[in-house]
Amino acid sequence: MDWLTIITTTVHAAIGWESVVYGLAAIGVNIHFGYTGLLNFGQAAFMAVAGYGLAVAVTVMNLPFWMGIVIGLAAAAILALLLGIPTLQLRADYLAIVTIAAAEIVRLVFRSVYFKDIFGGSDGRRGFTGDFYAMNPFPPGHYGIGPFGFDERVIWFLAVGWSVVLLSCLVVYLLMKSPWGRVLKAIREDEDAVRALGKNVFSYKMQSLMLGGIIGCLAGFFYGLYNGAVQPDIFGTEMTFFAYTIVILGGAARVFGPVVGAMIFWVLFVFVGNTLAELVRNGFIPFMTTTQVGPIRYALVGLGFILLLVIRPQGIFGDKREIAINAR
């Protein structure tokens, strides 16, 4: 058994690119679902338009990196408007249906043959990260302690990524303890009561959708920057549901919930996967082959989440009192 590899990959997963990307996506979902009660099932679409915005701006339009970022952000804001205007006046479940459909439409447009010249079809786009890594101030080398550590390219990515994650958390923290955040939480509880108190509920829901969408779209940038490519099928509904799982795991409506949730999610995922693979490889589980490890890993991790939520239904950071109130 190669325990060292299992442990190092697990530690790397906790602070690695997956936690950055999924953490940001989940922070956005937490604003929508955790604080405002909006069921946005199209978070992957926000990531997709941002990732593609950057990629297409740089590779097809030959614009500088920063313009790509601006275009990506603008695309996410426009997507929020397009989704929100028709649905936020309607009952909550309409947003869920529309967003899940919109996310699929976005994905299918990106992978369509018709737009292959722009979006690159099912291969996606690559070759837009040069400017980002050109800004890397870390000289080549290994950064870390002993077996734990990253090369200069990854450490630069993680430095920027975690800074953005922490900054997003700070924004969420400041907003949610302000009167603005109070209106959001009140909308989650009962929007008619909030209307009766003179607040423009539609406007606040739109602001929430936009803020969560824009933070979520940062995850799209970071996905593209780490992997050096964007492909349409990365941004499927699975991505969105992972983000929801992470939010609930960490505790909805908690500032650090999504971040810790993402770390736990990936630690479990990598640890279970690698341990299983090692066990199979060394013949400890004779009835399994290495190719079966992937699907079994999903099942085991799912089982783990079920157990966790049975024991702590409020999530890691959640408040037990809140769950008790829901039961009334």
Place this chain on the structure above:
Amino acid sequence: MPDDTMTTSRKASALAAFKDMPREPGVPKPDPILVVDKVVRRFGGLTAVDVDHVEIQRGSITALIGPNGAGKTTFFNQLTGFDTADAGAWTFNGRAMNGVPAHKVARNGMVRTFQLTKALSRLTVLENMRLGAQKQKGESFWRAMIPAFWRGQEDEITERAEELLVRFKLDAKREDFAGSLSGGQRKLLEMARALMVEPELVMLDEPMAGVNPALTQSLLGHVKDLREQGMTVLFVEHDMDMVRDISDWVIVMAQGTVIAEGPPSTIMSDERVIDAYLGAHHDAPLSDTELESQLHEAEAALEAEIEEETQK
């Protein structure tokens, strides 16, 4: 609770305004804050509201009564922008209000509570109260991130909220989740929260349903107090003792229309009202005591029903 010598001034002027006023539905008032014309709301084949004309006198406490399903709540919903009337127009302080969205109605000073109480469960009692305050600087996205912009105002709001909580005997619960309050306490919280808006017209939909009698007394005091502070109150209530105790004027609805208006002391002996409550074919002249007892029975039945509703 305000004592009687203090209440006399406003109450006297309110009562003076209603003295010798005809008992006809839609009778004009000397200084109306709310004027409603030809409001119709249909649900399929059912005409839930069809109010021809009604005026609410400023600075008074007006009761809106009527049997179950008379259309009182639906009427409230039309006036406050929570539902769109099929036809009709109404003005508040002379300003046209039909088609105005609910939040703007509230901002204009016309604030309502709900028959089925809407406590914001996972917010604390104090946060519920603070939410009611208007023109909060910290409610705009950009300023929200910098507490220096709104901290001062928040302190003022908190002070006002705490005064109200003391008045409504909820101060011990200030840090509790509103969802942990009892049904009656939620009614109190909703009313106190509505007052945080500093409205001119308060519209209460069955404020006393499910509140215990001792507390009802103090609540009645609060409602009378609102009039003393210059507010106008329009409330829906089934409890005739309460209606008699605090209202200056009563409007009776049945099957969507206003069928009678009058002072609380005599409204229940009005022929049209008796017909509406007991059906048109009741046996000829009931004595006053018989009528009282019948009404009390009906009331008791209603209260039991409401109790059941709020327990849910």
